[in-house]
Amino acid sequence: MIAPILRDLATLREMTGTWHRAGETIGVVPTMGALHDGHLSLVAEAKKRATRVIVTIFVNPKQFNSPEDLANYPRTEEADARKLDRFDIDAIWAPESDTMYPPGFCTGVSVSGLTDVLCGAHRPGHFDGVATVVTKLFTQTAADLAFFGEKDFQQLQVVRRLSRDLDLGVEVVGCPTIREIDGLAMSSRNLLLSDRARVKAPRLNEVMEDIARGLAAGKPMADLTPRALRALENADFLSVDYLELRSCDTLALLETASEPARLFAAAHLAGVRLIDNIDVPVAR
Ligand code: PAF
Numbered sequence: 001m002i003a004p005i006l007r008d009l010a011t012l013r014e015m016t017g018t019w020h021r022a023g024e025t026i027g028v029v030p031t032m033g034a035l036h037d038g039h040l041s042l043v044a045e046a047k048k049r050a051t052r053v054i055v056t057i058f059v060n061p062k063q064f065n066s067p068e069d070l071a072n073y074p075r076t077e078e079a080d081a082r083k084l085d086r087f088d089i090d091a092i093w094a095p096e097s098d099t100m101y102p103p104g105f106c107t108g109v110s111v112s113g114l115t116d117v118l119c120g121a122h123r124p125g126h127f128d129g130v131a132t133v134v135t136k137l138f139t140q141t142a143a144d145l146a147f148f149g150e151k152d153f154q155q156l157q158v159v160r161r162l163s164r165d166l167d168l169g170v171e172v173v174g175c176p177t178i179r180e181i182d183g184l185a186m187s188s189r190n191l192l193l194s195d196r197a198r199v200k201a202p203r204l205n206e207v208m209e210d211i212a213r214g215l216a217a218g219k220p221m222a223d224l225t226p227r228a229l230r231a232l233e234n235a236d237f238l239s240v241d242y243l244e245l246r247s248c249d250t251l252a253l254l255e256t257a258s259e260p261a262r263l264f265a266a267a268h269l270a271g272v273r274l275i276d277n278i279d280v281p282v283a284r
Pocket of ligand 1: 155
C-alpha cells in the first residue's frame with residue numbers, strides 16, 4: 001500500500017484516534033528525510049513492534065546552527081516516499097514549517113545536563129530544537145513507541161529522558177547503527193561528501209575501532225588519543241570537535257573503560273561534519 005502523505009494535523013489526529021480506539025499501537029519513526037538504510041532499519045523494527053507505523057519527515061529549522069547548513073540539508077521527499085513503499089506503512093507525516101511552528105510559536109523544551117557535552121557543547125541550541133520538535137512529533141502522532149538510531153546516541157538519551165520527564169508515555173526504542181560496507185556510519189549528511197572525501201570518511205570509524213581495542217586492553221584515553229588525532233589529521237579530518245569516552249547512561253567523561261561506555265567522535269571532513277559512536281567493552 002502507498003502510504004498517504006499527511007500535512008494537516010486534524011486529519012492525522014482523526015486517523016490516530018480511530019487506531020487507538022480500535023486498540024492498535026502506533027510506532028513512529030521521526031526523520032528529517034533523505035532516507036537511507038539506517039532509517040529503513042528503524043521502519044522495519046517499527047513494523048515488528050507496532051500495528052500502525054507513521055514515518056515523519058520534517059527538516060526542523062530549530063535544530064540547525066546556521067542558515068547555510070539548513071539550506072544545504074538534502075530534501076528528497078518523493079524518493080523517500082518511494083523507499084517506504086515496500087514497508088507498507090500507514091502514513092507519512094510531513095507537515096509544513098508553519099504547521100509545526102505557527103506564527104507566535106514561543107514554547108521550547110530543554111533537557112539539561114545530558115545536553116551540556118558532546119554535540120550539545122559544539123552546537124548551541126541544537127538539542128533544544130530536537131527536544132522541542134520530538135515532543136511535538138510524539139504528541140501530534142499520538143505515538144506509543146518511537147524508534148531512534150544509536151548513530152545519534154546522545155540524541156537517543158535526550159529523547160529517552162524527555163519522554164520520561166514529561167510523562168509522554170512513549171517507549172523510546174534504540175536501534176543499532178547501520179554502516180556502509182567500509183564501516184562509515186550511514187547518515188543523510190554523507191550525501192554532502194565529495195567523491196574524494198567519501199573515500200577518506202571511513203577512517204573515522206577505523207581510528208575509533210583502534211582506540212576501542214586499546215581501551216578493552218586496559219589502556220587509558222590519554223595514551224590512545226594523540227596517535228588517533230594524528231591519524232585523523234593525515235586523513236584530512238581538519239578539525240575534531242571531540243573524541244571522548246563516556247558512560248553510556250549518564251554521558252559522564254571516562255578515562256578508562258571501567259563501566260559500560262561508548263566512544264564518541266565528531267570531526268569535519270571537507271566541510272562536512274561527521275559523527276560516530278561505538279560501544280566499548282568493559283576493560284579486562
Ligand atoms: O535524527 C533526526 O533526524 C532528527 O534529529 C529528528 C529526531 C527527526 C528530530 O528532528
